[in-house]
Amino acid sequence: MTNPAPAVPRMRTPHRDLSAFLDAIDGVPTIRDPVRVRRRSRDFFWYSPILNAQLHGKTADLVVVPRNEADVLRVAGACARHRIPLTPRGAGTGNYGQAVPLDGGIILDLTDMHAVAWQRPGAIRVEPGAKMVDIDAATRPKGWELRMHPSTKRTATIGGFVAGGSGGIGSVTYGGLREPGNILAARIVTLEAEPRVIELRADAAQKVNRAYGTTGIITMLEMPLAPAWPWIDLIVAFDDFIEALEFGHAAALADGIVKKLITPMIWPLPSYFSELKPHCPQGKSLLFAMLAEPSLEIFKALLGRRGEITYEAQNDETPGVTPLYEYTWNHTTLHVLKAGRGITYLQCLFPHDRLLASVRQMQDLFGDEVLPHLEFIRFGGRVTASALPIVRFTTARRLDEIIATFEAHGVLIANPHVFTLEEGSRHKRAEADQIGFKGEVDPRGLLNPGKMRTYMPREAP
8 A cells, every 4th residue: 555654754853953963074075055955865756646745845954975985984973973864875766765864864975985896707896886887887898797777777876776776677587686696795884873894795785685775884785797798679569568468478488588678568658758759650569678689580580470670779878879778667657757747657576377367457457547567577586577557647545446456466566655665565564684684783773764664773862
């Protein structure tokens, strides 16, 4: 449901005295201009009309821009000693209010921490503020690239992706960030009067994954890399959405086809892609794909006469060019939102063992009120589809009814219309290891307070 969390987040503490805090961090760069502070207190929560109303006007008191881990340690210690909330932030490309401070305090903007510590075959160690597009630019000359990235790759930071994301382009092959091996290690700073630096390796690194910065301040990440192929972008047109879905499923199941993206979507969603209009035939449902060049021939053989390829080109991330992946995942929602704010979206996970039947069932139930847009992924070793359908928004109550109907038919919902970890989870709870770990690293509950609703501070705030 959309409103199990408090309808109105905690109000910002008025007239907070930051003078002692500023003295303690003297020399660390800060942003104090109210307009710039407000801008960096926002993310893309306005995708949701529910969050747009709830989070409007929430802002930090101050933005601090650390240059290195030593700066982070100073800021963390000062916040703990002076009882000041701290919200870590990357590029602010999230959609759920992850980087919005509910109780004022400090925004810790980590984008100036972007150095690569080292890279080796199959892995890279990098600071959290590094843009994901820059990481790939550094690793591709040696034949490697990140396993997955969001559709916001060209602006998103690796720290923001790990702390606020779950998967994306590449997940059709490697699954999401929660899959073992997709985060190798995370180095974090605790929020205590005497902050500690902790290295989390292997499964322990999951304690910071999609925790919205509530379980420690990430200062370094070690991420796995995949072979960097020359990627080919394709658009395939189909007469019927189910035909696009069925072929997409077949292509996703074809393990011998090296792929990074398989995205079927129903007409009229492609009508909103103005730059792609020559490749989006009127009334046709489309499938977007990214394939390794050597797999192109077998992909076309699998397609046969089921659909028509309307676009084929080398993937291009040159500035000024819009790569094909920026029409998929939640960029699809963005393109539709540009035409008007009367829509929103959901995040669904369909059951792998009745995927096609389940998608058809939801389409029959909702018609054009919920327009299907799917992203094939691997989940727990099985191929299924996540979905970001476009929803015609009328009221919060109707949105609740749509969510309840999906869940009643066995489709899991990660609700993008709430700002807490618990309500936004498909399982409606925060991970137990994350809650327990938060008690160790943030005893007063000052890290992004209000986002982990079930956490009870171990010490008085």
